[in-house]
Amino acid sequence: MRSPRTSSSRSALPPVALVLLGLLALSPLTAQPPAPAGPAQAPATLLVNERHPAPGLATGGAPTTPEGFRALAAAGYKTFVDLRGDSEVTPEIQAAVEAAGLAYRRIPISGDKDLHLGTARELASVLAERGKEPVALVCGSGNRVGALLAVKAFWVDGVAPEQALAQGLQGGLTRLEPSVRTLLGLPAATASPQ
Template structure:
């Protein structure tokens, strides 16, 4: 069995073998990810949020698949973006790193995916969101799930 992947990024979590989550990445973190077998990077930051480096270009140079699903705030927490996240993970041949700046939007979108697409209860979806980084957006996510 391969060693668990560990990346030096804020709020890093490994909720499953296929999905890794966290906050703001760096060139070093992407190199670590590639060296440890990560296959795809999914960035939830809109292009207006500066990571301090060209993440799509570096991902391409490292041979990592890359996808951007811009989630600027609550208005972008949609069923369409939850589906895009599910599709991005399903299409990856190996582990996927899903990140934003603090992992909060990551957890929010995973909670929505868990309820809307995977059929989990509201409480189970919130728990899944927390495991993926949901923090400050929890009340708003719960309102969306209880509609």
């Protein structure tokens, strides 16, 4: 004959086992999946409309705060070439650039009248002097930077007009493109069909 103790143990076991099996079956539904990795964080831009038309060359609009100049230096840039015109630059800018540890150079380009062989040669000289050191080449937006890069490529480096224009566009050339096309001997741009 069976003892009452054995019989009650056996009858209690199946409900406990069912509860445990139920919990195990539900655990994948309630378990939190690992959090997905966030998107790779893009490097912070250091310049307005920042571009990188060549290794070690950042082009765009100039930073407006001492922190911006320090960020350029922290990113490894060694020279800050400022193409902004006289009315756009204050003495404090050069001091802030140099305080950040960057060499400061100026080649004032106020507009297309300043795009000539002299300024193209001056840019070529600064870039050659810096060698492989990273350079930040700036104006207000990057437009004049791209324009000067294009005429330098054509007049100093001997690059074909179409390639020189492409270099300028990669460097930030926008509104000065018609003037640059004229300087390079290229026809006016045609409107793209819509």
